[in-house]
Amino acid sequence: MxxxxxxxxxxxxxxxxxxxxxxxxxxxxxxxxxxxxxxxxxxxxxxxxxxxxxxxxxxxxxxxxxxxxxxxxxxxxxxxxxxxxxxxxxxxxxxxxxxxxQDRRPGRAARLGLALVTRPRWLRRLGRLIVLTQRSGLTGLARRLGLGRLSPWLRRGLTLPPLPWPRPFQARYPAYGTRQGQVALFTGCISAAADHTTLHDTLEVLRHFGYEVVIPPTQQCCGALHAHSGQQDRANALATQNRDAFTGPFDAVIVTATGCAAQLREMQPGAPVRDAVSFIAAQPWPETLQLHGGEETVAVHEPCSAQNVLRNSDDSYRLLQRIPGLTVIPLADNATCCGAAGSYLLRYPLFADQLRQHKLEAIAQQKPDRVVTTNIGCALHLQSGLIEQHDRRPVLHPLTLLREYIEGTL
Ligand code: SF4
Ligand code: SF4
CATH class of the missing domain: 1.10.1060.10 (Alpha-helical ferredoxin)
Structure with a gap:
């Protein structure tokens, strides 16, 4: 209907x-x-x-x-x-x-992946397992033994950047200073398991801008992977669950990954879904919020979901240019996909790496101190490529960078 x-x-x-x-x-x-x-x-x-x-x-x-x-x-x-x-x-x-x-069943690996992203408890356990193997040195050992050759999934797992320990969320976080409103934070599936840093930094930035942040506990994966693999009924069911979870007096539903924001917006036209960077960039700057200056060059990798669906890439530049002393440059050839593309990097690892190689060469040539991007898939893919090349440059979310300058931790 x-x-x-x-x-x-x-x-x-x-x-x-x-x-x-x-x-x-x-x-x-x-x-x-x-x-x-x-x-x-x-x-x-x-x-x-x-x-x-x-x-x-x-x-x-x-x-x-x-x-x-x-x-x-x-x-x-x-x-x-x-x-x-x-x-x-x-x-x-x-x-x-x-x-x-209609007349083919997804393969076993695809079925496992699609099941995993809708089970937050499994994902959290997997996230913790990855952190433990990384910290114990097992990941490095397996990488040196060349075990990544056994399967593309294993190879991706072994070249993941060091992940933060998944920290639990409170139900709500009060605003700092004068309260401007209340927003809900979408935590996603992969982000909730592998990108706690971005989620916690985003909610801290929102609080500095006067927003109370609520984490609805019954929220689900955005359903993008299901929709793009022909599982539309499942994608619709996830959209309904999210619609119910995010019903409330929220000024906006804040999403840190542009891939998820694009899917949520297309599945729920009219819902106040906002990319986190765009939301903050549109806010009046709080009088009490001071930024510390810094001398560094940051390259912006623009995800396809930001350029071609949300069309909000400019907001990352607008926001970061507020940081005194920061030089913000676009990563060369931003118009071309980095190859992450949801599950593409697992299904077609050779072509995904070929596309990524152009980005790694651009980074080597432009020599930024750090790279920022608004999509977790792109961030993990680029960071893994840099690790494989023994390049220690970090890839992070623009709001993680902004938070560092607010808090003066540089
Ligand atoms: S060929 Fe490409 S650009 Fe031309 S109408 Fe078709 S989709 Fe659009
Ligand atoms: S890979 Fe080609 S056909 Fe597919 S979405 Fe990108 S531009 Fe379009």
């Missing part, structure tokens, strides 16, 4: 309607990373749209080759950003995956 009470069109009809908007001009092709790598039509946005339309109309079967061309897509949505006809590629892709999933 649609929000207006009408029955939705059949899946194949929806795909056909969206694909009809493509006028086959090809202007998106030079912007597509998979087309740039392969230079074949089926690895381009226009080619994928045509494949999905032919599948929906029964002109093509869902063979292995077709599935591969669709699965190779990073879902960076650069094509959507540059398309003059306004083709909703992201929506079309999710519907296409739904159609393909």
């Amino acid at each position: 649609q929000p207006d009470g009408s029955e939705p069109l059949p899946l194949s009809r929806q795909i056909d309607q969206l694909a009809e908007q493509c006028v086959k001009c090809g202007l998106c092709l030079p912007h597509c990373p998979t087309y740039q790598a392969d230079l074949t039509e089926n690895e381009s946005p226009r080619g994928r749209i045509a494949l999905l339309q032919a599948l929906a109309n029964g002109q093509l079967d869902a063979g292995e080759k077709l599935r591969e061309h669709i699965d190779h897509c990073l879902l960076c949505r650069r094509c959507e950003r540059v398309c003059p006809s306004g083709v909703q590629y992201g929506r079309l892709f999710d519907l296409g995956q739904q159609l393909l999933e």
